[in-house]
Amino acid sequence: MVKTRGRKKNYLPICAAAVVAAAAVFLLLVRPPGKIVPPPPVKEKKGAPPVEKEEVYRIAVIIDDVGYPSARLSEYLEFGGKLTFSVLPDLEMSGEYARLLHDGGFEVMIHIPMEPISYPKTDPGPLAILTGDTQLDVEYKLGRMAAENPHAVGANNHMGSKATQDRLLMRYTLDSLKERGLFFVDSLTTSGSCGYEVARERNVPAARRDVFLDNEDSFDHINGQFERLKTLAKQQTTAIGIGHITKTHTLEVLKRQLLELEKERFMLIFASEAVEN
Numbered sequence: 001m002v003k004t005r006g007r008k009k010n011y012l013p014i015c016a017a018a019v020v021a022a023a024a025v026f027l028l029l030v031r032p033p034g035k036i037v038p039p040p041p042v043k044e045k046k047g048a049p050p051v052e053k054e055e056v057y058r059i060a061v062i063i064d065d066v067g068y069p070s071a072r073l074s075e076y077l078e079f080g081g082k083l084t085f086s087v088l089p090d091l092e093m094s095g096e097y098a099r100l101l102h103d104g105g106f107e108v109m110i111h112i113p114m115e116p117i118s119y120p121k122t123d124p125g126p127l128a129i130l131t132g133d134t135q136l137d138v139e140y141k142l143g144r145m146a147a148e149n150p151h152a153v154g155a156n157n158h159m160g161s162k163a164t165q166d167r168l169l170m171r172y173t174l175d176s177l178k179e180r181g182l183f184f185v186d187s188l189t190t191s192g193s194c195g196y197e198v199a200r201e202r203n204v205p206a207a208r209r210d211v212f213l214d215n216e217d218s219f220d221h222i223n224g225q226f227e228r229l230k231t232l233a234k235q236q237t238t239a240i241g242i243g244h245i246t247k248t249h250t251l252e253v254l255k256r257q258l259l260e261l262e263k264e265r266f267m268l269i270f271a272s273e274a275v276e277n
Contacts, residue, residue, distance in 0.1 A: 056265050058238040062185065072245055072251060082270050084108070089127045090127050111155070112160075124159040138169070154177075154271060155185070157187045160195075165192045165193060170195050196208045211232065213226060213242060219253060229241040230264070
C-alpha cells in the first residue's frame with residue numbers, strides 16, 4: 001500500500017501574531033502611565049471695561065420764613081423738585097401752610113425765632129428763644145412750635161446771632177429737639193455760632209448752612225449764589241443753601257436751575273438727607 005504525503009500546516013503567522021499581542025499586553029501592564037495633558041483653558045470673552053459710576057453732587061435748599069400770607073406759596077407747591085420749608089411759629093398762616101406743604105410732598109421744618117444781637121430793636125417774632133430763658137422756658141416754647149407744626153422733621157434758627165453763641169441756651173434747645181426726634185440745621189447767622197458743635201456733642205443729627213441764596217433780591221445775584229452752592233457741592237459732595245419765601249426772584253432761579261441740575265450731575269435732596277447722624 002502506497003502512503004500518500006499530506007500538506008503541512010504553516011503555524012508561523014499565527015505564532016507571530018500571538019507574540020505581537022503578548023508584547024502589547026506586556027507593555028500596557030508594565031509601562032507607567034504617561035502624563036495626562038489637560039485640555040487648553042477656555043479663554044474668557046473680553047467684554048467692554050466696567051463703566052465707573054459718575055459722582056452725583058447733592059444740594060439741599062431750605063426756604064425760610066414761611067407763615068406770613070404769601071401769594072408765592074401756590075407757585076412753590078407746583079415746584080418739580082425736592083425742597084424743605086422752614087415755618088415760623090404762631091403766625092397767621094403757620095399751621096395751614098405747614099400742612100399744605102407736607103401734603104404736597106415737601107419736607108417741613110420749624111424755623112425757631114432766636115435772639116439777635118440787635119434785640120430788642122430787632123424783633124425775631126413770637127415765641128422767640130432769648131438768652132435769659134430757662135430750660136423750662138425753652139421746652140415750653142419749642143413744645144408750642146412742635147404742636148402747631150406736627151409734621152416737622154427738623155429745625156433751624158431764625159436770626160439768633162446772639163442766642164446761638166450762648167452754649168447753655170443751645171444745649172437747652174438741642175436737648176429739647178432731641179427729645180422730639182428733630183434734627184438741627186445751623187443757619188449760621190453769625191460766625192460765632194456754636195449750634196452745630198453743641199448738636200454734635202448732644203448727639204443731635206445736624207448740619208450747617210453753606211450759602212444764603214437771596215440776601216440781595218435780584219435774579220443775577222441769586223443765580224450767582226446758586227452757582228456758588230453748586231461749586232461747594234462739587235467740593236464737599238453735599239451743600240446746603242437757604243432762601244426765603246418773601247423774596248421775589250428765588251423761585252424763578254430755582255425753576256431755571258432745576259432744568260440744568262440733572263444734566264450737570266446734581267440732585268436736589270431734602271435737608272434731612274444732608275444732616276450728619
